[in-house]
Amino acid sequence: MQRLALEFVRPKMVLARDVYDQDGTIMVSAGTALTDSLLTRLNKWEIRSVFIRNPRIELPSIPAAMQERTRNRARLMVEHAFQLIRRAEQFSLTEEETQTIHSVVHDATQDPQALVHMAHIDRNSSDILSHSVNVALLSVATALSLGINKIALLQELALAALLHDIGLLMIPQDLIVRRGSLTSEEAAIYREHASWGHTILQQSSLPDSIIHVAYEHHEHTDGTGYPKQLTGQSIHPFSRIVSAVNSYENMCANVFLSQDSQRHLAYESIMAGSGTRFDLKVAKALLSRLPMYPSGSMVELTNGLVGVVVSTTSQDMPHRPQLKILADSAGNQLETPYLLDLAGLENQTLFVREVLSDERASRFMLPADN
Numbered sequence: 001m002q003r004l005a006l007e008f009v010r011p012k013m014v015l016a017r018d019v020y021d022q023d024g025t026i027m028v029s030a031g032t033a034l035t036d037s038l039l040t041r042l043n044k045w046e047i048r049s050v051f052i053r054n055p056r057i058e059l060p061s062i063p064a065a066m067q068e069r070t071r072n073r074a075r076l077m078v079e080h081a082f083q084l085i086r087r088a089e090q091f092s093l094t095e096e097e098t099q100t101i102h103s104v105v106h107d108a109t110q111d112p113q114a115l116v117h118m119a120h121i122d123r124n125s126s127d128i129l130s131h132s133v134n135v136a137l138l139s140v141a142t143a144l145s146l147g148i149n150k151i152a153l154l155q156e157l158a159l160a161a162l163l164h165d166i167g168l169l170m171i172p173q174d175l176i177v178r179r180g181s182l183t184s185e186e187a188a189i190y191r192e193h194a195s196w197g198h199t200i201l202q203q204s205s206l207p208d209s210i211i212h213v214a215y216e217h218h219e220h221t222d223g224t225g226y227p228k229q230l231t232g233q234s235i236h237p238f239s240r241i242v243s244a245v246n247s248y249e250n251m252c253a254n255v256f257l258s259q260d261s262q263r264h265l266a267y268e269s270i271m272a273g274s275g276t277r278f279d280l281k282v283a284k285a286l287l288s289r290l291p292m293y294p295s296g297s298m299v300e301l302t303n304g305l306v307g308v309v310v311s312t313t314s315q316d317m318p319h320r321p322q323l324k325i326l327a328d329s330a331g332n333q334l335e336t337p338y339l340l341d342l343a344g345l346e347n348q349t350l351f352v353r354e355v356l357s358d359e360r361a362s363r364f365m366l367p368a369d370n
Contacts, residue, residue: 002054002296003049003052008361011035016052018030028042053365070106073103074104074162077101086169090204101159105155135162135246138248138286139158145289156210160214160238160242165193165197167192167200168197171189171190195227197214215227216236220276220278222277232279240282243279244278248267251265270286270287291318293352297321297356298364299321302353303350307340323340
């Protein structure tokens with residue numbers, strides 16, 4: 001299956017995964033052939049993208065990394081925290097919210113294979129609630145790769161990640177929406193959210209680690225971050241994890257790129273920043289949970305062939321996936337797709353030239369009778 005931005009989805013394309021509302025209720029079921037009226041409704045519901053079944057080949061299903069019920073409860077918990085702060089009330093966890101943290105960690109530890117597909121997380125670029133949930137789940141997954149397996153520590157990290165952006169409450173909404181195009185003065189105001197998070201959470205009874213993460217999640221190990229330009233081990237271990245995950249997740253929400261281009265460029269950015277901006281061990285642990293080219297990605301090779309990623313056969317060579325070739329170098333769709341393994345010795349001169357835009361990928365997603 002392929003995730004496509006809704007603007008490139010056409011009638012008769014078939015959903016490969018259920019579409020949920022923010023309450024975790026199924027709005028449209030997997031297997032539904034889309035119609036003009038359904039697409040209009042999805043637009044009205046502000047659904048940004050959907051998974052579409054590839055009619056040419058059958059790909060392995062991608063499991064959900066988190067149950068919708070858990071995701072929704074985590075979103076509501078963050079929203080509740082924000083509401084309390086807006087009313088100048090002290091935040092403390094309710095019994096139900098404590099159970100939600102347990103569920104987040106449970107979902108992250110129950111099915112490690114599902115977390116390989118965390119690259120399929122999605123949100124609107126200014127959706128702080130979904131961003132916080134995504135960061136929490138992937139932070140726990142990263143911690144597991146680092147060998148942190150004590151449940152109490154994982155739960156503390158999950159809560160820290162869920163609340164890391166609470167300081168944004170004190171930043172004008174307009175700056176949050178436009179953060180990719182701010183003036184230097186506006187950027188300075190936006191960066192104050194880390195200090196505000198520290199101030200807000202200091203008034204709570206939460207563990208110090210959670211306060212550290214709110215304050216330090218934009219610090220970089222080479223001292224180029226903010227607000228204190230901390231370096232290396234002076235940054236809290238949880239902050240080092242959330243810093244890398246937060247950066248990755250924010251890049252995945254770039255509204256100007258296709259879903260697969262976002263994920264690929266985010267992966268490359270973390271890889272490039274390993275040992276400089278990001279703690280080397282943390283970056284390696286995070287990347288170990290993420291495929292460079294997720295299953296279903298459509299790519300063009302240096303010889304012009306177009307294919308869809310089926311899997312990554314070698315963990316040592318994540319940039320050399322196994323593909324099903326769908327079109328020849330002239331752009332003609334093949335009647336019978338064939339398998340090509342970039343990790344094979346006979347294909348060592350071939351490389352991925354680019355990840356297809358959603359517009360180009362959508363041309364391969366229509367049923368054969370179109």
